[in-house]
Amino acid sequence: MSCHQCDESIFIQKLGRCYRCMAQLSLLSVIGWPLWWWFFAEHPKTVESIALLFFCVAFSGLLFLHLVFWWFYRIKNTVNRQHK
Template sequence: MSCHQCEESIFIQKLGRCFRCMAQLSLLSVFCWPLWWWFYAEQPKTVESIALLFFCVAFSGLLLLHLVFWLFYRIRNRANTQHK
């Protein structure tokens, strides 16, 4: 990832601002969840199933965190512009 936010910011400052990261996480989530459901939903205790499930939860969780911070920044910026 080589966008301006990713090269110069610390991790917490990237959340909600890096649209390239959010797009990648969206694609990974959309791809991995059906993959897990199709191949491993019937055998959830295998190593491959647990590993893929871990990655699915990680991708979706990080995407959710990005979206929460993005919404927070939008609300904060809207409140700041209304008070000026």
């Protein structure tokens, strides 16, 4: 990653602030889940199916964390603006 947030901050501070990470995770989730459904949903116990399923869960989980923190920062900034 080459954005300023990714170069200068620790992992927890990147969540919700790195739009490039969120875009990549969104794309990987949009590609991964249909791919798993079309090719491996009928045989979910194969090694390939389990591996792709773990990747899809990891992409979607990290995207979910990004979105939760993004929402948190937006709410926090809104509250801070109202108190000033």
